[in-house]
Amino acid sequence: xxxxxxxxxxxxxxxxxxxxxxxxxxxxLEKQASKTRxxxxxxxxxxxxxxxxxxxxxxxxxxxxxFGYDHSDPTLxxxxxxxxxxxxxxxxxxxxxxxxxxxxxAWELASYRFDKYKNITKPKANxxxxxxxxxxxxxNISKGNQLLCDLINTPAEDMGPMSLAKAxxxxxxxxxxxxxxxxxxxxxxxxxxxxxxxxxxxSCNSRLIDLRWGKENHPKLTLVGKGVCxxxxxxxxxxxxxxxxxxxxxxxxxxxxxxxxxxxRSNVPVNLRVLIPAVENMPSGSAYKPGDVIKMYNxxxxxxxxxxxxxxxxxxxxxxxxxxxxxxxxxxxxxxxGAARIALGADIGAFFTDNDNLAKNLLKYSTMxxxxxxxxxxxxxxxxxxxxxxxxxxxxxxxxxxxxxAIVAALFLQKFVGEKQNWLHFDIMxxxxxxxxxxxxxRALFEYIRINHKP
Ligand code: BES
Ligand code: ZN
Numbered sequence: 001x002x003x004x005x006x007x008x009x010x011x012x013x014x015x016x017x018x019x020x021x022x023x024x025x026x027x028x029l030e031k032q033a034s035k036t037r038x039x040x041x042x043x044x045x046x047x048x049x050x051x052x053x054x055x056x057x058x059x060x061x062x063x064x065x066x067f068g069y070d071h072s073d074p075t076l077x078x079x080x081x082x083x084x085x086x087x088x089x090x091x092x093x094x095x096x097x098x099x100x101x102x103x104x105x106a107w108e109l110a111s112y113r114f115d116k117y118k119n120i121t122k123p124k125a126n127x128x129x130x131x132x133x134x135x136x137x138x139x140n141i142s143k144g145n146q147l148l149c150d151l152i153n154t155p156a157e158d159m160g161p162m163s164l165a166k167a168x169x170x171x172x173x174x175x176x177x178x179x180x181x182x183x184x185x186x187x188x189x190x191x192x193x194x195x196x197x198x199x200x201x202x203s204c205n206s207r208l209i210d211l212r213w214g215k216e217n218h219p220k221l222t223l224v225g226k227g228v229c230x231x232x233x234x235x236x237x238x239x240x241x242x243x244x245x246x247x248x249x250x251x252x253x254x255x256x257x258x259x260x261x262x263x264x265r266s267n268v269p270v271n272l273r274v275l276i277p278a279v280e281n282m283p284s285g286s287a288y289k290p291g292d293v294i295k296m297y298n299x300x301x302x303x304x305x306x307x308x309x310x311x312x313x314x315x316x317x318x319x320x321x322x323x324x325x326x327x328x329x330x331x332x333x334x335x336x337x338g339a340a341r342i343a344l345g346a347d348i349g350a351f352f353t354d355n356d357n358l359a360k361n362l363l364k365y366s367t368m369x370x371x372x373x374x375x376x377x378x379x380x381x382x383x384x385x386x387x388x389x390x391x392x393x394x395x396x397x398x399x400x401x402x403x404x405x406a407i408v409a410a411l412f413l414q415k416f417v418g419e420k421q422n423w424l425h426f427d428i429m430x431x432x433x434x435x436x437x438x439x440x441x442x443r444a445l446f447e448y449i450r451i452n453h454k455p
Pocket of ligand 2: 164231233308309310311
């Protein structure tokens with residue numbers, strides 16, 4: 001949480017954060033009073049990046065925070081926020097405007113808590129900032145992050161396809177968008193057989209959520225998000241450990257709704273469309289089966305070799321629909337494969353595009369906004385893994401090693417958008433290594449869209 005520095009009353013009771021870097025530390029330490037020197041030594045504080053030491057006065061009251069920080073990575077502050085007692089804090093030495101802005105963003109994002117189901121909530125640590133920071137911008141990102149994390153963290157029981165549609169409707173109402181939905185049997189009637197089929201095993205109706213906002217004459221930006229509200233794997237049932245976090249399998253939907261809300265809140269002049277196939281992937285007597293053939297919305301036939309590779313199926317129908325509008329930029333976000341996580345780990349989101357210029361730009365904004373993402377290749381050679389002797393192709397490789405699994409999934413999706421230069425696919429985790437919701441790629445892409453306007 002952030003407070004403006006102008007609030008002098010808040011500053012009076014605030015604790016200073018003293019940032020120290022390793023290379024100056026020994027010299028600095030020499031000049032300190034013995035009490036400080038001894039305390040920092042006792043606590044083994046060496047001013048390494050991320051080192052934290054709380055310092056109290058003679059009364060035992062919190063006096064200062066010593067923090068190892070060499071100014072290279074403002075996101076280090078996210079490690080500090082939740083280690084501090086509730087109260088107000090300020091930076092002892094002034095930093096450049098841009099750096100303070102990034103510190104404030106890191107602080108704000110790390111302050112997020114999911115306390116919807118908690119009886120007791122703890123007060124937070126607040127950072128006092130100067131008017132050098134753009135609070136409107138930070139608030140926009142913070143609200144987007146809060147929406148995204150709340151949607152992902154909410155248990156599947158309370159965030160099924162209907163609740164996800166409600167959330168999208170609320171966002172649409174807030175910003176004057178127009179929303180439509182295709183629900184249940186109507187999906188099959190209108191040819192969205194993949195969305196219909198994947199959701200057949202669930203007692204929830206599947207939905208295709210379709211939100212539009214902005215002016216017709218602005219560049220067309222279409223965002224598609226995987227909205228698998230729970231992924232049990234279907235009849236190819238996941239293991240208990242593999243299933244535990246699968247309430248997060250609508251993370252793609254949460255990412256596109258968050259990005260859309262940020263675009264709408266800051267009035268970026270784009271003609272925006274958000275498409276979310278919202279389903280639950282469940283085993284039951286009516287569930288789709290391995291070996292089934294689906295006639296997709298674009299008439300391609302797909303043999304289901306694994307009911308757990310459901311995300312690409314529902315996304316494919318939504319992407320085919322998106323293509324009818326010929327958007328200037330088409331982006332999808334999905335927690336699509338475990339393989340993306342194996343490739344890049346939990347901190348870095350994978351993205352795929354055939355557009356080198358777009359990739360280069362995006363990586364630039366990724367670095368600038370401290371939002372780590374990395375480009376992966378759409379290597380056509382792996383498509384043979386999806387060979388089917390029954391249908392046009394399969395939805396998953398039969399090879400259990402799943403080598404290059406994220407690339408194979410991207411190749412599957414590419415069949416539905418064509419080899420166009422204006423498609424960007426994110427394969428994201430949806431959560432950090434502890435399973436807490438995490439925003440990936442949204443800030444980098446928001447910057448790209450905000451600054452380039454014309455997607
Ligand atoms: N929701 C999963 C992907 C996933 C797994 C994301 C773990 C984040 C963490 C997806 O629907 C899935 O089950 N993918 C399979 C595909 C396979 C059957 C080809 C996978 O990655 O194992
Ligand atoms: Zn799955």
